């Protein structure tokens with residue numbers, strides 16, 4: 001007679017089925033209800049068995065779809081390594097703007113048939129039809145819209161809808177605390193201008209989103225690269241060390257949820273510590289929260305702003321990645337810098353135009369928004385898996401791969417001798433755009449990495465493009 005707890009017996013049954021190949025990668029597990037009936041167990045036992053298999057890496061949960069057998073895709077590829085030293089990594093940003101802008105321009109001027117370089121998804125993943133209808137309704141209701149002045153801090157119903165949405169990330173905001181911006185890019189610009197000036201040091205993750213590096217340089221600020229774990233985000237120990245060396249850190253700018261490019265999510269305890277740490281030192285915390293709605297779980301991860309007791313956290317976000325890349329809609333909740341941010345926004349660009357705000361507000365307030373996000377998450381999860389498998393099967397030995405728990409990117413670490421800029425150029429010649437690691441840092445440590453966008457559904461064209469990319473990388477590997 002077996003003496004293991006019941007849930008382990010059930011889990012063992014499926015473990016053996018998976019290990020023997022009876023259940024293959026991608027197969028759907030019997031539903032929890034089916035497990036209850038098949039094994040005469042309770043709901044909690046069936047769930048515990050599935051969770052055990054999930055934590056053993058044998059199953060994966062897909063939002064709203066249940067459990068599936070996890071692909072052994074990562075086995076030929078090692079996971080990303082943790083950053084080596086927890087030391088501050090000072091990078092003077094002279095010239096990085098030109099370098100990044102040069103790469104971007106090269107990428108954008110060359111026509112490509114397959115774009116794996118962006119930070120958004122294929123149009124088919126967005127609710128374009130519903131947004132078009134919402135925009136038409138708004139124009140019908142407000143025929144004089146284009147002749148009227150716009151609302152100063154943004155369209156009130158949109159601010160209300162965003163405040164309701166923030167509740168899910170455990171953030172309490174009044175609509176009046178939110179200012180609508182031209183994407184997260186403007187929100188980040190405003191946040192940085194509010195708290196720092198030319199010459200000031202801003203601590204950033206390393207690697208970090210290249211757009212932030214561009215903004216910093218354009219504002220005459222200096223970035224201090226802090227090592228970032230592919231699992232847990234910015235190293236709090238390295239940040240502490242950095243603060244001991246540099247007394248002019250004005251702000252920490254981070255992406256706690258689904259960091260770009262690594263895809264990591266900071267554990268809540270780290271978010272809480274970071275908020276406290278910044279507050280205790282009088283350093284502003286700028287949180288960039290563009291991707292959290294694409295996290296695999298149905299409940300989005302909490303924002304760092306959720307731990308903000310004093311208004312020291314500036315929360316910047318965007319609808320660009322998750323709702324409509326064609327609308328430049330973002331927002332900022334600037335805490336104690338709100339009045340300054342409102343002034344800066346007015347001085348910089350005046351309020352956003354109304355039509356896209358009205359269409360977005362209409363859509364966010366409808367049940368269709370939740371359905372859209374569920375569908376987006378499910379599709380991204382499946383697409384990431386498929387891209388990861390394709391990369392694992394065709395890239396050279398020594399390649400490492402991140403395993404983000406959401407989002408639309410994979411961070412690929414190639415064997416060290418491969419230049420990501422060479423891959424970028426050769427891929428462009430072949431009609432494929434990818435983002436070279438060289439864009440995500442000024443320190444040269446990611447020159448052999450690539451960020452690959454998985455936001456386009458699987459197709460013969462994508463398969464061919466990944467095959468071409470693999471051949472380029474294999475050639476460069478020698």
Ligand SMILES: Cc1ncc(COP(=O)(O)O)c(C=O)c1O
Nearest residue numbers: 119183184185209260288318320
């Ligand atoms: C981390 C991060 N922040 C901000 C942005 C810019 O957002 P938006 O397009 O809303 O300006 C991006 C775009 O890729 C991003 O990845």
